[in-house]
Amino acid sequence: xxxxxxxxxxxxxxxxxxxxxxxxxxxxxxxxxxxxxxxxxxxxxxxxxxxxxxxxxxxxxxxxxxxxxxxxxxxxxxxxxxxxxxxxxxxxxxxxxxxxxxxxxxxxxxxxxxxxxxxxxxxxxxxxxxxxxxxxxxxxxxxxxxxxxxxxxxxxxxxxxxxxxxxxxxxxxxxxxxxxxxxxxxxxxxxxxxxxxxxxxxxxxx
Amino acid sequence: xxxxxxxxxxxxxxxxxxxxxxxxxxxxxxxxxxxxxxxxxxxxxxxxxxxxxxxxxxxxxxxxxxxxxxxxxxxxxxxxxxxxxxxxxxxxxxxxxxxxxxxxxxxxxxxxxxxxxxxxxxxxxxxxxxxxxxxxxxxxxxxxxxxxxxxxxxxxxxxxxxxxxxxxxxxxxxxxxxxxxxxxxxxxxxxxxxxxxxxxxxxxxxxxxxxxxxxxxxxxxx
Numbered sequence: 001x002x003x004x005x006x007x008x009x010x011x012x013x014x015x016x017x018x019x020x021x022x023x024x025x026x027x028x029x030x031x032x033x034x035x036x037x038x039x040x041x042x043x044x045x046x047x048x049x050x051x052x053x054x055x056x057x058x059x060x061x062x063x064x065x066x067x068x069x070x071x072x073x074x075x076x077x078x079x080x081x082x083x084x085x086x087x088x089x090x091x092x093x094x095x096x097x098x099x100x101x102x103x104x105x106x107x108x109x110x111x112x113x114x115x116x117x118x119x120x121x122x123x124x125x126x127x128x129x130x131x132x133x134x135x136x137x138x139x140x141x142x143x144x145x146x147x148x149x150x151x152x153x154x155x156x157x158x159x160x161x162x163x164x165x166x167x168x169x170x171x172x173x174x175x176x177x178x179x180x181x182x183x184x185x186x187x188x189x190x191x192x193x194x195x196x197x198x199x200x201x202x203x204x205x206x
Numbered sequence: 207x208x209x210x211x212x213x214x215x216x217x218x219x220x221x222x223x224x225x226x227x228x229x230x231x232x233x234x235x236x237x238x239x240x241x242x243x244x245x246x247x248x249x250x251x252x253x254x255x256x257x258x259x260x261x262x263x264x265x266x267x268x269x270x271x272x273x274x275x276x277x278x279x280x281x282x283x284x285x286x287x288x289x290x291x292x293x294x295x296x297x298x299x300x301x302x303x304x305x306x307x308x309x310x311x312x313x314x315x316x317x318x319x320x321x322x323x324x325x326x327x328x329x330x331x332x333x334x335x336x337x338x339x340x341x342x343x344x345x346x347x348x349x350x351x352x353x354x355x356x357x358x359x360x361x362x363x364x365x366x367x368x369x370x371x372x373x374x375x376x377x378x379x380x381x382x383x384x385x386x387x388x389x390x391x392x393x394x395x396x397x398x399x400x401x402x403x404x405x406x407x408x409x410x411x412x413x414x415x416x417x418x419x420x421x422x423x424x425x426x427x428x
Contacts, residue, residue, distance in 0.1 A: 048292060049291075049292070050288055050291060050292070050427060050428065051428050052428060070294045070295065070296065071294070073292050073293060073294040074294040076292070078288075078289075078292055080285060080288065081285070082284060082285020082286075082288070083284065083285060084284070084285040084286050084288070084289040085284065085285075085286065086217075086221060086284065086286055087284065088221055088224040088225065089217075089220065089221070089224075093220070097213060097217050098289070098293075100209060100210060100213040101210050101213055101214065101290070101293040101295060101300075102293055102294060103209075103210065103294055103295070105209070127224075
């Protein structure tokens with residue numbers, strides 16, 4: 001269970017939000033809304049631990065994520081605006097490195113299966129730099145299938161995906177939430193994310 | 207833990223192998239700068255021999271500066287650095303792995319080239335050996351200390367110049383004891399003192415630099 005207490009984030013001299021509190025249970029999805037510059041990305045990065053909040057606390061199962069540090073990292077996947085892939089390496093190599101750094105070794109077959117599930121069966125041996133934007137996005141999303149993390153933090157995950165890709169990602173999110181996972185996401189696209197216990201958070205309106 | 211360390215080192219080495227020109231730039235820069243001195247100063251053996259250690263060492267400092275800006279910048283730009291911050295491993299360990307890979311790519315070739323270049327300056331066998339040993343102890347310090355500068359200037363405009371201003375003053379002790387060791391050996395005095403001090407600096411840098419760089423990276427990524 002994720003608890004956000006009285007969170008305040010500041011970017012430069014500007015206060016993005018303050019007094020923000022919410023709780024996220026197992027099997028629920030938080031959809032963060034807000035105009036450009038309202039602090040959606042900053043909120044997501046603060047929850048992931050990449051941005052130090054000005055005030056407030058983020059707790060995972062009752063313990064501060066700052067103190068949990070590496071143990072909290074084990075529980076989460078953060079996919080931001082960047083793909084987070086090395087373009088000179090193949091999709092397989094990229095995914096394998098992530099797995100090894102996360103502390104588990106995965107077989108070639110498993111990575112292959114994940115890439116196939118993402119519709120990338122033919123791009124197995126290609127360096128990521130020759131893939132299209134949508135395909136790159138699919139490679140980075142393949143991590144969601146490989147790493148069994150409880151909390152997914154997805155910043156604009158539908159960008160660059162085609163219709164089939166969007167519905168596939170939606171299915172993945174639904175399945176994850178149904179399995180008791182948690183998802184925090186932002187999107188500007190008209191995507192129907194009606195799953196599990198759905199919560200909405202509107203930034204920049206108070 | 208060691209699996210993750212091995213993984214990050216292999217990753218950076220693989221990336222370097224796919225970008226071979228980057229690696230070769232550093233080595234060629236080193237070779238050319240060192241080779242310019244005999245051409246500019248003239249073929250006086252005594253003069254060349256007395257300045258050899260200093261020239262090779264200063265060139266090594268400059269060559270290692272050249273590759274520093276790439277240590278974290280590529281990872282920062284494509285978002286893999288923030289993913290590295292989020293893996294369930296100690297960030298200092300990840301930094302240590304990256305610095306070690308950086309040294310293998312940009313420091314070790316300099317150590318291996320140095321005896322060949324030392325010959326141009328008429329250095330004898332003992333002095334050449336001492337040159338290699340001091341570089342072997344000193345170049346890892348350059349990578350380690352440099353990583354702090356590279357992490358601090360990440361994402362800043364003109365970071366390349368700034369990193370030189372930050373890091374070059376910190377290189378001075380390494381330069382003094384490195385070049386001093388070779389000179390002591392040329393003039394027949396023992397160089398044990400210089401080597402001990404270099405080794406001490408190396409151990410200190412090994413302990414502290416990854417921690418400092420990790421802290422700097424957290425600030426830069428934010």
